[in-house]
Amino acid sequence: MALPSARMVRMLALIAAIPSVVLAGFTLWFPDIKRALAYGPLIDAHTDVDCAQCHVPSRGTVRQQIQAKTHHLIGLRESSVDFGYQPVTSTVCLACHARPNERHPIYRFNEPRFSEAVRKVDARSCLGCHSEHGPQIVDVQIGMCSNCHTDIVVKNDPIDIKHDTLIRDGRWESCLTCHDFHGNHAFQAPLVVSEGLPINAIRSYLVMGNDPYGSEKLYNSRQP
Incomplete structure (x- = not known):
């Protein structure tokens, strides 16, 4: 046979x-x-969010996308295209999370005075600090405030250990025990530094732990 x-x-x-x-x-x-x-698990607050709410299909068919990429590779096209899905950008995040009380709006970090700071913490985009599919929700050091606030001056400082003293002593880890970065939690900063949140609770929060600032928000996220 x-x-x-x-x-x-x-x-x-x-x-x-x-x-x-x-x-x-x-x-x-x-x-x-x-x-x-x-790539990894969703954060707790996003467990009910559908993938398509953040991952938008790229324009054109698969054949057109491959053709465009090939033409770009051999020099017949000036720019490439996204294959499959468009990148998830800050615009996607802000569609739900834009808030009028944002303490650190990302557009401010495009100012030249922050050029040195963004080399260490790229706060020009949401994804410069946050990760959706990863082992932690914030990929920064707990003392990140030192990158911008070494020269801060607080008039009529009400706390027991003054801010200039905390800065002089390098106690940058204490910032997040009294203040949340975005300023959207209904959380009253204590006037006594020792009454701030436990530092371990903050560390746990940054790696997908419970929110120590509480569940009440001044502005809730919107649904796309």
Whole structure:
């Protein structure tokens, strides 16, 4: 009995692969499968958010996207295109999280006076500090305030250990025990430094722990 030709083997392999490809593509429509393929877990506040609310499909068909990328690669096109989905940017985040009381709006960090600070903490975008699919929700050091506030002056300073003393002593970890970065928690900063939140509670919060500032917000996030 003659062995099948190489062409016949390739054809049979292709035919056998078609059902698997179709089945795999079909299963990717299920939300649970999408979450399983994500880079990491969603943060607690986003467990009910659908992937499509942040990940928007790129323009054009898959063939057009591949063609455009190929043309860019060989110099027939000036710019490339996004394949599959558009990048998640701060615009996507701010569609839900823009607040009128934002203490540190990201656009401010584009000012030249912050150029040195953003080399250490890139607060020009939400994703410069926050990660959705990762082991922690804030990827910065707990003493990050030192990058901008070494020269802060508080008039009529009401706290028991004055801000200039805390700065002089390098106690930058105390900032987040009394103040939340965005200023949106309904949290009253204490006037006695020792009554601030435990530093370990802050560290835990930055790595997806419980929110020590409380669940009450001055402005709730919007739904897209």
